[in-house]
Amino acid sequence: MNKRLLISILALGWALTPLLIAAGPRPNILVILADDLGYGDVGVHGSRVVPTPHLDALAASGVRCTSGYVTAPICAPSRAGFITGRYQTRFGFEHNPRVGDENKLGLPAGQQTLADHLRTAGYATGLVGKWHLGFSPAYLPQTRGFDDYFGFLVAMHNFILEREAAPKFEAAYSRNMIYRGRERQKISGYTTDLFTDEALAFMDRQGEKPWFLYLAYNAVHTPLEILSTYGDRVPAEITDPDRRGYLSLLIGLDDNIGRIRTHLRETGREKNTLIFFFSDNGGAGRKPFLSYNTGNNAPLRGDKGQVLEGGIRVPFFVSWPGTLPAGANYDKPVISLDIAATAIAAAGGVTPPDLDGKNLIPFLTGEKKGHPHDTLHWRLGPQRATRSGNWKLVDWRNFAAKSQSGWELYDLLADVGEKNNLAARHPAVVAELAQAWERWNEKNIAPRWQGSSTEDPTAPEFRPNPKKSPATSRTVPR
Ligand SMILES: [Ca+2]
Structure with a gap:
């Protein structure tokens, strides 16, 4: 090797060493999102209907934010707020993309996502599960900062997939329309299990490179399909078929949270992975409104779709063993906007000045005593x-x-x-x-589109569809 080049390389290494030591290893960042999960349906919030041991253990491994909020009581705006770290009303993403026009609507191109920021910081980025921020090519996850994508694009999807069944891509509810990258894939299985399989494979593909994985399960949103593996564990005294369907989805979600944490432990990543778990909005507990799923938000009032606490306060856990305290509760208000600010800071990235969230780490460790937010x-x-x-x-x-x-x-x-x-x-x-x-x-703009007449109770001409959300019991071999 050229002697001068060798000296340059050694000098560069010497110059960078203190920086690397000071920064320490950068954590992997895992955001696990549930869909329409009620505040009162997890064990740590007092539910005794079905056990949720793995969600409870995840909460116990870190900090349970008992006043953890999302930015909207419905799916897509809440996700737009989380993924940008900005109030979605700043850029007009106030309503779910309207049925029939969804291919024209999505997260505005000028908005950067958490995946963009972490990719810039040198992270591998992946999304597994529900997107719901646009499904025309300009809006797909791969154009919004994600290297890898496996999941579905719209509001809701069937759980029980059959390779041979005909796919159907409806405006809001798709069947057998799972994408890998930009290609649709014929696949059999149960989405909650499949999404976990993909999540574990994503982690294992990255080697030593730090990664950001956004794992967005469709559980426990409608349709309330029952896979017998999980449905058989719902107590017999619960007879309402819709409630049985919801609880079967919850048991499947809980089991899969356990699989994720076991894998992190077995692969030595537990202490180097910062995990956020939350639900995109509250449970939909009122028939026939807004994809009714029997979710229970007790002791909170209100449901999905409402800005009462039941719509916007959700199960919200932050776990980073060795860095955050274990088994702690934090009651000062925090919000999903904080996830981007926290993750970028933990990754040593550059925090954009227009983020609305705060880095929660010093608050959750107790280093900072005040409120993260004066107002939300x-x-x-x-x-x-x-x-x-x-x-x-x-x-x-x-x-x-x-x-x-x-x-x-x-x-x-x-x-x-x-x-x-x-x-x-x-x-x-x-x-x-x-x-x-x-x-x-004053800093918000007008909505870029209005809500749907059948799906958004805030739409002026709203007409609820009482036929939605039937529970169906089916058996699929594992
Ligand atoms: Ca939702």
Whole structure:
């Protein structure tokens, strides 16, 4: 080797060494998303209906954020907020892509995703599962920062796949339309199991390279298909077929969370993987509204689609063994927007100035004592909400009456179920928080599209479809 070149290489190595030591190994980042999972349906939140030992163990391995929020009570806007780290109303992604026009709609091209940022930081990036942020070529995951993709593109998908069955690509609900990369693949199996298989294979492909995996299960969204492997474990005393379907999906999800964590442990990655688990919105517990799945948000009030706590406060766990405390609870409000800021900081990446989230690590370790956020805000059509400290100011949608509540004020520390409206007693607090919401709203733009008449109860002409969400029991060999 040329002597001068050798000296240059040695000098470069010497110059970089302190930097690498100071930075330490960069963690893998795993975001596991459940779909429409109720706050009250996991064991650590008090459910005794079916055990969720693996979700409970994941929570116990790190910090359970008991006031963990998402940015919208419906699927796609919530995912747009999480994946960009920005309030989705900043860029007009306020509603689910409208049925029939979805091929024209998606995450605006100017918005960078967490995958973009982590890829720039040198991470391998993968998405397994549901996308729902656009399904024309310009919007596909591979154009939005993901090296690898396996999953489906739209709002919902059947769980039980059959290689020989005819595929159907409907506007919102697809059947047997699983993509690997840009190609559709004929495949048999159960999506929750298959997505885990793909997730483990993705991890194992990366060698020593740090990776970011977004694992977006379709459990426990409708359709409430029952695979006997899991359905047989639902207690016999539960007779409602829809509830049995939902719980079968939950058991499948829980088992697969166990598979993920076992694999991380067995491959020596446990301490070097930062895991976030959350649900994209609350359970859909009211018939016939919004893909009703029997989800239980107790003790919270409200459901998917509403900015009451039941729609936006979700199971939210952060685990990083050795770095974050284990078995801890954190009750100060945090939000899915924080995941991007936290992940980029942990990866040693460059945090863009326009992110709305905060790096949670110093808060969750106790290094920082204050609140990560002075205020959090929500807007979905006519619905509005602000959280500040213990106060929640909310103007929510009554779907049955097709009316807005007007501003109501709740003290969530004393009244997490939002039962006792204190607006009349504290007009100054109402005025102050309403002003804070208006100031935040000044930076939002008009929705790029409106909600669907059959799927979005905030749409003016909303007509719910009572035939949705039938539970079906089927057996597929493993
Ligand atoms: Ca959802």
